[in-house]
Amino acid sequence: MYTYLIKNAHVIDPKSKTSEIKDLAIIKNTIAKIASNITGDAEYIIDATGLYLTPGLIDAHAHCYHTTGIPQAWAGDNGIQADAFSFRNGCTTMIDTGSSGCLNFSHFKATVIDRVKTKVFVLLNIADWGMNTLLTEQFPELFQIDKCIEVAKQYPEIVGIKIAHYWHPGWEHVDLGLKVGKAAKLPLMVDFGRFKKERPVHELLKRLRKGDILTHCYRAPVPVINSKGQVFSYLREARERGVLFDLGHGQGSFLFRNALPAIQQDFKPDFVSTDLHGTSMNEACQDMLTVMSKCLAMGMSFEEIIASATIKPAKAFSLPSPIGVLEEGGNADIALFSIAEGKYAYKDICGGVLPSTKRIYCEMTFANGELLWDYNARCGVAYQELPDLCGIDPIYEEYTPPTEN
Numbered sequence: 001m002y003t004y005l006i007k008n009a010h011v012i013d014p015k016s017k018t019s020e021i022k023d024l025a026i027i028k029n030t031i032a033k034i035a036s037n038i039t040g041d042a043e044y045i046i047d048a049t050g051l052y053l054t055p056g057l058i059d060a061h062a063h064c065y066h067t068t069g070i071p072q073a074w075a076g077d078n079g080i081q082a083d084a085f086s087f088r089n090g091c092t093t094m095i096d097t098g099s100s101g102c103l104n105f106s107h108f109k110a111t112v113i114d115r116v117k118t119k120v121f122v123l124l125n126i127a128d129w130g131m132n133t134l135l136t137e138q139f140p141e142l143f144q145i146d147k148c149i150e151v152a153k154q155y156p157e158i159v160g161i162k163i164a165h166y167w168h169p170g171w172e173h174v175d176l177g178l179k180v181g182k183a184a185k186l187p188l189m190v191d192f193g194r195f196k197k198e199r200p201v202h203e204l205l206k207r208l209r210k211g212d213i214l215t216h217c218y219r220a221p222v223p224v225i226n227s228k229g230q231v232f233s234y235l236r237e238a239r240e241r242g243v244l245f246d247l248g249h250g251q252g253s254f255l256f257r258n259a260l261p262a263i264q265q266d267f268k269p270d271f272v273s274t275d276l277h278g279t280s281m282n283e284a285c286q287d288m289l290t291v292m293s294k295c296l297a298m299g300m301s302f303e304e305i306i307a308s309a310t311i312k313p314a315k316a317f318s319l320p321s322p323i324g325v326l327e328e329g330g331n332a333d334i335a336l337f338s339i340a341e342g343k344y345a346y347k348d349i350c351g352g353v354l355p356s357t358k359r360i361y362c363e364m365t366f367a368n369g370e371l372l373w374d375y376n377a378r379c380g381v382a383y384q385e386l387p388d389l390c391g392i393d394p395i396y397e398e399y400t401p402p403t404e405n
Contacts, residue, residue, distance in 0.1 A: 003027055003369065004379075005042035009053035009336060013326040014307035024053060026332045029369035034328055046378050048336055051363055054306045055326050056092025056333030059288050060313040061189075061215060061248040061273035064120055065099035065130070067111035074131040075099040075108075078278035082118040085276060087373040089288035090335030090362040093119040093323055095313065097189055097215070097248075097275075098162030101130035102144060102151040105158070113157055117367055119333075121319065123162035123189050124152050126177050134165045137193075140172045145180060152184035159317040160213075164191035169198035174207060181212070187316060189213040189246065195221035202234040210242030211316060216253035217245040217269060220350075224258040224267075231267045239267075244316055247295075249285040249349075250275030256298075256348045263298045270316070272300075272308040284347040289360050294346045297356035302339065332369035337362055 004026040011022040011034065023038040024031065062082070063074045070076030082094050100108040105124060113120045124130075127137040128144055152158050161184065163177035174190065181188035190213065192201060201222055205214065218224060226232050239245065247254065247269040262268075272295055274280065274288050285291065288309070295305050314324030322330030337360055344356045365373035374380070392399055 002032060002040055002042035004044045004046060004366070004371070005038060005040070006046045006048050006053060006336070007038075009048035009051050011053045011326065012303055012306050013055060014303065014311040015325040018326070019303055024326070024334065026366065026369050029332055031326060031328055031330050031332045031334070034326060044379050046364070048378075050338065052302065052337045052339070054090070054335050054337065055310045055324050056335050056365065056367060057090045057288065057306075057309040058093040058095065058313045058319070058324055059086070059089070059091045059274055059276065059309070060095045060271040060317075061097045061246055061275045062094045063099045063131070063275070063277040064094055064096045064112055065108045067107070068104070068132065070132055073133055074277050075104070075129075076132065080276055080278060080281065082112065082116045082120055085281070085287065086118040087365040087367065088362060088375075090337060090365050091118070091288055092333040092335070092365065092367045093121070093319070095121045095123060095159065095317065097123045098125040098164050098191070099131050101125040101128045101136075102148040103128045104130060104132070105151055105155065109155065109157065117370070117372065119323065120157070121159045121317065122155075122157050123160040124148065124158045125162050125164065126173075126180055131164070137165050137173075138167055140176050143176060145176060148180050149183045152180065152186060158186070159319065160187045160189055162189050162191070164193060166193035169196040171199055171207075174199075174204060178207065178209070181209070187211045187213060189215050191215050191248075202232075205234060205238035205243055208238070208243045211244065213244040213246050213271075213316070214238075215246040215248040216250065216275070217247065218255060218259040218262065219253040220255050220258070222258065225261050229261065231262050231265045235267060244270040246271040246273055247291065248273050248275040249280065249291050251277070251280040251283055251285065252349050254284070254348050255350060256352050256354050259348075260298050260354070263295070263300060268300055268304065269295075269308055271313050272305055273313075284349050284351075289362060290346065293344070293356065293358065293360045294354070296339075296358055296360060297346060297354055302360075332366050334366045335362060336364040
C-alpha cells in the first residue's frame with residue numbers, strides 16, 4: 001500500500017539526467033519507486049498529467065533568522081519565516097546566507113532551524129553578530145575569527161561562510177573570509193558590499209578559490225557586459241577556475257540589462273536564488289517562482305532552472321544526500337509545477353520590465369513525504385462525499401442543532 005501514487009508526471013531529475021513521463025510512489029516519508037506505469041493500491045492517487053515533478057527545490061540564498069526582535073534587520077524583523085515561504089514555492093530546503101555569526105548562531109538554531117519543517121542550512125557570517133545591523137560587519141579587526149572557525153566546524157547545519165556589506169576600500173573582509181573558509185574547509189560566499197575602485201570585482205574573483213561563490217552576480221555595479229555587448233572575459237575565466245555565481249535577486253541586486261544578455265550568451269547563474277527577506281518579498285523579487293519565471297523569460301530552459309535550484313547548490317554546499325535529487329529509498333522531498341501560458345511581465349530592481357508569455361506555478365510540495373502545499377486541491381475528495389459530521393472533534397465538541405419549526 002503506497003501512501004501517495006503520483007501518475008503521469010514529467011519527471012525532471014538533473015542528477016540522473018531524467019526528463020520523461022513517469023510515476024512516483026511514496027510510502028510514508030520515502031520515495032518507494034520511480035518508474036513507468038506503477039500499479040498498486042495507494043491511499044491517494046494523484047493525476048499529475050501536464051505537471052513537472054522535480055526534487056524539492058533549494059533556495060540557496062535566503063534570510064530566515066526572524067526571531068531576534070531587532071527592527072529593520074535581516075537578522076530580525078526583516079527575516080522571513082521559512083515554512084511560510086518555502087513550500088508554496090516548491091522549496092523544501094533553504095540556505096540562510098550570513099544572517100547569524102558565531103555569537104548568535106546557537107540562538108538561530110534553537111529558535112528557527114530546530115523548529116521548522118523546511119530544511120534550513122546556514123552560511124556563517126564572519127561578523128560575530130551576523131546581520132543584526134550592517135554596522136556589525138564593518139570592523140573586521142574586532143571579529144573573533146578563532147571562535148567563528150570553531151562554531152563553523154561544530155555544527156553540521158553550517159555549510160559555508162559568508163562575508164557581506166563591507167563599506168571600506170580594503171581587502172580585510174575578503175582575506176578574513178578566505179581564512180575562515182580555508183580553516184573550516186567550507187566554501188565562501190561573497191556579497192561584495194559597496195563596490196570601491198580600490199577593490200574591483202575582477203580582482204576579487206582572482207582571489208576566490210574553486211567552489212567559492214560570488215552572489216548578486218547581475219547586480220548593477222558588477223561589470224557584466226562590455227562596450228561591444230559581450231560578457232566580460234574575466235567572468236568566464238573565473239568560472240573556468242571553478243568560481244560559482246549566484247543570482248541572489250534580493251531588493252537591490254538584479255538588473256535585466258546585465259542578466260538578459262549574459263544568459264543569452266550562456267553566462268547563466270550556477271544558483272537560481274531569491275535573497276528573500278522582508279523587503280525583497282514585496283518588491284520585484286517576490287518569491288522563488290517569480291525569480292524562476294524571470295529566468296525562463298530570459299531564455300533558460302526549465303531543466304536548467306531546476307538544476308540550478310537542486311543538484312548544483314546541493315553539490316556546492318555538500319548537502320546531505322539525497323537533498324536535491326530524486327532517489328528510490330530517499331526522503332520524499334518533491335515538488336510539482338505547472339507552466340501557464342498567458343500575458344505576463346516581470347520587473348527588475350529599477351523597475352525595468354521584461355514581458356513574457358509564461359509563468360511558473362507550484363502545484364504541490366511534499367517534504368519528508370508530508371503534503372504541505374496543494375495549490376489546486378489535487379489531493380482531496382468532492383466535499384459532498386465527506387461524512388455528515390466531518391470537521392467536528394467528538395472528544396471536545398458536540399453538534400447541537402436547534403429544534404426545527
